[in-house]
Amino acid sequence: MEFRVKRAPRVEAEITVPGDKSISHRAAIIAALSNGTCTLHGFLSSEDCMHTVNALRALGIQIEQPEPDVLVVHGKRRVLTPPKGEIDCGNSGTAMRLLAGLLAGQTFESRLVGDASLSRRPMDRVIAPLRQMGADIVAEGPEHTPPLRIRGGSLRGIHYNSPVASAQVKSAVLLAGLFAKGKTTIDEPSASRNHTELLFNYFLVRTATDGNGCVSVFGDQVPESRDFTIPGDISSAAFWLVAAAAQPGGHLLVRGIGLNDTRTALLGVLVRMGAQVREAVEDVDQLEHRGIVEITGAPLKGTVIQGKEVPQLIDELPALAVAGALATGTTIIRHAQELRVKETDRIAAIAHNLRIMGAQVIEMNDGLEIHGPAPLRGARVASFGDHRIAMAFAVAGLFAEGETIVQDVECVRESYPGFEAALEEFISPKRSRVSTPVIGSISPTRGE
Numbered sequence: 001m002e003f004r005v006k007r008a009p010r011v012e013a014e015i016t017v018p019g020d021k022s023i024s025h026r027a028a029i030i031a032a033l034s035n036g037t038c039t040l041h042g043f044l045s046s047e048d049c050m051h052t053v054n055a056l057r058a059l060g061i062q063i064e065q066p067e068p069d070v071l072v073v074h075g076k077r078r079v080l081t082p083p084k085g086e087i088d089c090g091n092s093g094t095a096m097r098l099l100a101g102l103l104a105g106q107t108f109e110s111r112l113v114g115d116a117s118l119s120r121r122p123m124d125r126v127i128a129p130l131r132q133m134g135a136d137i138v139a140e141g142p143e144h145t146p147p148l149r150i151r152g153g154s155l156r157g158i159h160y161n162s163p164v165a166s167a168q169v170k171s172a173v174l175l176a177g178l179f180a181k182g183k184t185t186i187d188e189p190s191a192s193r194n195h196t197e198l199l200f201n202y203f204l205v206r207t208a209t210d211g212n213g214c215v216s217v218f219g220d221q222v223p224e225s226r227d228f229t230i231p232g233d234i235s236s237a238a239f240w241l242v243a244a245a246a247q248p249g250g251h252l253l254v255r256g257i258g259l260n261d262t263r264t265a266l267l268g269v270l271v272r273m274g275a276q277v278r279e280a281v282e283d284v285d286q287l288e289h290r291g292i293v294e295i296t297g298a299p300l301k302g303t304v305i306q307g308k309e310v311p312q313l314i315d316e317l318p319a320l321a322v323a324g325a326l327a328t329g330t331t332i333i334r335h336a337q338e339l340r341v342k343e344t345d346r347i348a349a350i351a352h353n354l355r356i357m358g359a360q361v362i363e364m365n366d367g368l369e370i371h372g373p374a375p376l377r378g379a380r381v382a383s384f385g386d387h388r389i390a391m392a393f394a395v396a397g398l399f400a401e402g403e404t405i406v407q408d409v410e411c412v413r414e415s416y417p418g419f420e421a422a423l424e425e426f427i428s429p430k431r432s433r434v435s436t437p438v439i440g441s442i443s444p445t446r447g448e
């Protein structure tokens with residue numbers, strides 16, 4: 001399958017996006033450990049998240065899906081049963097690393113496998129802390145890559161200083177910590193997304209933070225079953241936000257979007273680049289904030305993305321690199337070496353595709369230097385089997401002269417099943433109109 005994209009007419013649209021991927025994985029897992037039935041609304045039934053759902057089913061949890069975005073999870077008070085075979089995590093690093101933490105707490109043996117891309121991704125980052133906690137965990141692939149064979153139980157709480165700012169590592173340790181004796185603490189070099197902590201709190205699992213970024217969980221707790229509504233995924237909205245931001249006068253409203261402040265760094269970057277962004281939090285009841293983002297496009301200018309900002313917009317960097325190519329001046333992305341171990345080497349993939357489309361790009365070990373504005377020309381580009389590369393270059397195609405063909409785009413189903421329909425809506429002159437400005441009076445403009 002491929003996307004064929006042409007230059008888009010000016011954006012004037014109002015959209016919603018499917019549920020947050022990170023939150024969907026975690027909500028399913030924590031609900032499965034709870035003491036009763038939890039209905040999860042807004043669940044992202046993408047391929048990635050369904051791997052977690054099917055893994056939980058294989059571990060004896062009954063889960064119904066009455067509608068595509070509704071999951072009814074029957075928690076069994078932390079009791080899981082040995083799976084009959086290996087557990088397939090597909091393409092999902094989040095599924096494999098979070099499940100590794102969960103399975104480290106079980107006395108039975110399990111084996112986690114993944115597709116070719118996941119089988120190349122590093123697992124030593126979760127193996128090290130889980131072994132310290134007492135789990136017997138082995139990577140069967142070369143250089144600590146999957147499959148993972150895990151036999152756990154009898155875990156002890158540890159204080160772990162993670163060498164990498166990764167929410168997957170933090171979550172694996174915290175999930176294992178739920179099954180450990182005493183207190184388990186994780187410290188990371190800079191803050192990553194905090195969904196596990198917030199969901200633990202929402203499901204009444206006691207955690208602690210020390211104000212310096214250390215997070216702790218106390219063992220032996222059973223999550224209290226509750227219903228939960230998952231907000232729209234800002235990482236999916238990012239593609240449309242960039243598309244609107246880069247069109248002077250373009251105007252986009254995204255409703256029902258997650259506004260957790262460990263995930264909104266993208267909005268700050270778009271403001272620095274010249275776009276006008278307004279956001280309004282509408283719902284804080286469930287700890288995960290949800291609201292509206294309104295963006296008005298402008299001639300963008302280059303910016304520098306580095307340091308502590310990077311873990312908080314790591315998944316948005318492919319889309320932001322496209323914004324960088326369209327901006328006047330230089331955009332520098334650094335301290336982003338993590339991009340090299342995502343679904344593909346995203347630094348190499350972005351540089352390759354942007355160059356094919358006519359942009360001037362310098363590839364660095366830990367990032368990219370992009371010289372804009374590039375008069376992008378339509379081209380045939382590869383997805384490299386990576387959903388975010390496929391979607392970012394569909395957006396690049398909206399700004400290119402001629403037709404852009406993005407190849408092998410089945411991978412978008414990992415995180416954004418309706419992307420193709422949304423793209424057609426976006427290009428279509430029939431799409432819904434909104435009046436401007438929608439938020440103005442109720443929220444400050446970002447950057448003011």
Ligand code: S3P
Binds near residue numbers: 021
């Ligand atoms: C995720 C964390 C990030 C992100 C991934 C989802 C999560 O990965 O890139 O898409 O849900 O915890 P890292 O933890 O490796 O940074």
